[in-house]
Amino acid sequence: VESKEFTEILAEELMISSEKVAHVQVGNPLEHALLVLVKSGYSAVPVLDSTYKFKGTIGKTVILNSILGLERFEMEQLSEKKVSEVMNTDIPCINKNDDFLTCLKAVINYPFVCVVDEDGYFDGILTRRAILKQLNKYLHV
Amino acid sequence: VESKEFTEILAEELMISSEKVAHVQVGNPLEHALLVLVKSGYSAVPVLDSTYKFKGTIGKTVILNSILGLERFEMEQLSEKKVSEVMNTDIPCINKNDDFLTCLKAVINYPFVCVVDEDGYFDGILTRRAILKQLNKYLHV
Numbered sequence A, B: 001v002e003s004k005e006f007t008e009i010l011a012e013e014l015m016i017s018s019e020k021v022a023h024v025q026v027g028n029p030l031e032h033a034l035l036v037l038v039k040s041g042y043s044a045v046p047v048l049d050s051t052y053k054f055k056g057t058i059g060k061t062v063i064l065n066s067i068l069g070l071e072r073f074e075m076e077q078l079s080e081k082k083v084s085e086v087m088n089t090d091i092p093c094i095n096k097n098d099d100f101l102t103c104l105k106a107v108i109n110y111p112f113v114c115v116v117d118e119d120g121y122f123d124g125i126l127t128r129r130a131i132l133k134q135l136n137k138y139l140h141v
């Protein structure tokens, strides 16, 4: 079991790079965001601005919560509200040069974290599945 | 790093036991299931029958997909359809005596797996977070 090499793996080698990541734009109405989420099948995705800088994440829970009235889900509000009004902005980010143990810690409390460069541009996402697959490989050496 | 003891941990020691797990009943209308999911904040939960046997899982994605019409989400269908009609029944299950490596493999492709006894009764759920916390502890010894 060669643990030194294993923990030297970088985020960049494990991440799903940006072109393969479903995302929404910060100015989209919630209706568009919910359709992207339902059609892609993902429970949450990153939110970017028009220059591809990372702004936050948005998921089905927070969208549905925001339209839950006293009696029913008020679907008409989906076209009125914007992603920027309900997105989650306190998501921890990592850098593509962060090592494996940093990545493992980051995903303990989040199904995915965003990989962002020094200027705030979105490089990709690091998922729990990528970490678990790597750990499974390592523990079977 | 005492890997022998680490991999001997059993599912039972890591699982969230049944009384702490949000769930829905197989005969509930989708409207009730969606409310449970939105209020608990979970993207998917186990489905049990009235004797607490495990039947499947249900999540926001599959509920919203089932009511997505050509023009809009047809919310009125939520009170007409039942959990049994849309739930996911091909979820892998584990037993509370399964060891750590079995648990790790099980959660590579699923955010959680259900812990079920020999008669099909629901004991609890094993989450990715529980596995990742354990691995983080182990890699920092």
Ligand SMILES: Nc1ncnc2c1ncn2[C@@H]1O[C@@H]2COP(=O)(O)O[C@H]3[C@@H](O)[C@H](n4cnc5c(N)ncnc54)O[C@@H]3COP(=O)(O)O[C@H]2[C@H]1O
Residues within 6 Å of the ligand: A016, A020, A021, A022, A023, A040, A041, A042, A043, A044, A045, A046, A111, A112, A125, A127, A128, A129, A130, B043, B108, B109, B110, B111
């Ligand atoms: N189309 C698909 N094909 C195969 N398996 C699928 C799948 N969609 C979901 N899964 C499985 O379900 C897990 C949870 O997905 P979820 O959408 O809740 O949570 C996802 C989603 O919020 C986000 N994510 C993953 N891939 C993404 C992508 N390409 N674009 C945008 N977001 C993504 O990262 C979270 C964790 O992903 P992770 O892979 O660890 O874990 C995924 C994966 O194991």
Ligand SMILES: Nc1ncnc2c1ncn2[C@@H]1O[C@@H]2COP(=O)(O)O[C@H]3[C@@H](O)[C@H](n4cnc5c(N)ncnc54)O[C@@H]3COP(=O)(O)O[C@H]2[C@H]1O
Residues within 6 Å of the ligand: A043, A108, A109, A110, A111, B016, B020, B021, B022, B023, B040, B041, B042, B043, B044, B045, B046, B111, B112, B125, B127, B128, B129, B130
């Ligand atoms: N109320 C809360 N408090 C603190 N953190 C929270 C939280 N709700 C969600 N999270 C965080 O978000 C992750 C994904 O939650 P999700 O609901 O998509 O996916 C969850 C959910 O589908 C299910 N789950 C977890 N705990 C549950 C419970 N007590 N009852 C029913 N289902 C549960 O297992 C999946 C994986 O859970 P895991 O803990 O690995 O991962 C959780 C956890 O890290």
